[in-house]
Amino acid sequence: MLPADYEHLTPAQAIAYQHELRKQIQIKPLDKPIQTIAGADISFNKHEETVYAGIVVFSYPELKIIGNATAISRTSFPYISGLLAFREVPALLEAWNKLESKPDLLVLDGQGIAHERRLGIATHFGLVTGATTLGCAKSRLAGIFQEPANEPMVESPLYHKGEQVGVALRSKRNCNPLFISPGNNIDIPQSVEVIKQCIRGYRMPEPTRQAHLLVNKIRIANGSAPNNQHDLFS
DNA sequence: GCGACAG
DNA sequence: ATCTTGTCGC
Numbered sequence: 001m002l003p004a005d006y007e008h009l010t011p012a013q014a015i016a017y018q019h020e021l022r023k024q025i026q027i028k029p030l031d032k033p034i035q036t037i038a039g040a041d042i043s044f045n046k047h048e049e050t051v052y053a054g055i056v057v058f059s060y061p062e063l064k065i066i067g068n069a070t071a072i073s074r075t076s077f078p079y080i081s082g083l084l085a086f087r088e089v090p091a092l093l094e095a096w097n098k099l100e101s102k103p104d105l106l107v108l109d110g111q112g113i114a115h116e117r118r119l120g121i122a123t124h125f126g127l128v129t130g131a132t133t134l135g136c137a138k139s140r141l142a143g144i145f146q147e148p149a150n151e152p153m154v155e156s157p158l159y160h161k162g163e164q165v166g167v168a169l170r171s172k173r174n175c176n177p178l179f180i181s182p183g184n185n186i187d188i189p190q191s192v193e194v195i196k197q198c199i200r201g202y203r204m205p206e207p208t209r210q211a212h213l214l215v216n217k218i219r220i221a222n223g224s225a226p227n228n229q230h231d232l233f234s
Numbered sequence: 235g236c237g238a239c240a241g
Numbered sequence: 242a243t244c245t246t247g248t249c250g251c
Contacts, residue, residue, distance in 0.1 A: 081239040110240045141240045
């Protein structure tokens with residue numbers, strides 16, 4: 001099944017595909033140290049099928065931006081809780097294929113295995129590309145957890161069906177926690193360690209934060225003009 | 235049956 | 242996710 005064909009799937013078929021992909025998930029320590037990390041995100045105008053995807057690559061752990069790629073695509077697959085990947089992965093894949101060199105680790109805006117079928121967008125993207133991925137969501141989808149104390153970098157395990165699937169991390173005081181979970185080819189401890197290393201004064205880690213800023217820029221830039229995929233830097 | 239529900 | 246100004250709290 002190719003991501004380009006997701007739009008033809010019914011919700012029931014999408015769920016069946018998730019059960020299929022689940023068999024390939026690999027939660028394990030990283031094979032090699034991280035030297036480059038990237039963040040990916042999507043932006044779009046409500047009620048419109050055009051989606052703006054972007055990926056920003058950084059050196060690690062310095063976190064200096066060393067590249068990016070964007071793609072303006074379309075989706076007809078609606079947002080359905082639990083099936084987010086079928087709506088956003090196709091466009092993200094287009095941006096991913098444009099990257100000069102792939103990062104050692106990709107952070108996606110959403111869940112990894114902290115999903116009812118262990119197939120959050122980060123895990124899904126990792127299995128489709130073979131990349132090492134991690135999910136960093138702004139809110140909980142599945143699982144139970146205790147509220148982390150109101151102190152920076154305090155974490156609390158996130159459990160689903162008696163199994164730990166990630167952690168709730170308070171990245172900043174007085175801010176709601178982030179929900180971190182492995183996507184594929186990485187484990188929970190390393191996923192949390194990397195995200196902590198990417199927090200630079202904001203609630204969101206730099207990879208995802210910068211990707212979010214980038215996709216919003218290209219969306220606004222294309223709001224009035226048709227094809228202007230250039231000059232979206234400064 | 236009721237409430238929850240990534241972006 | 243996006244639409245939007247001011248405003249409460251640290």
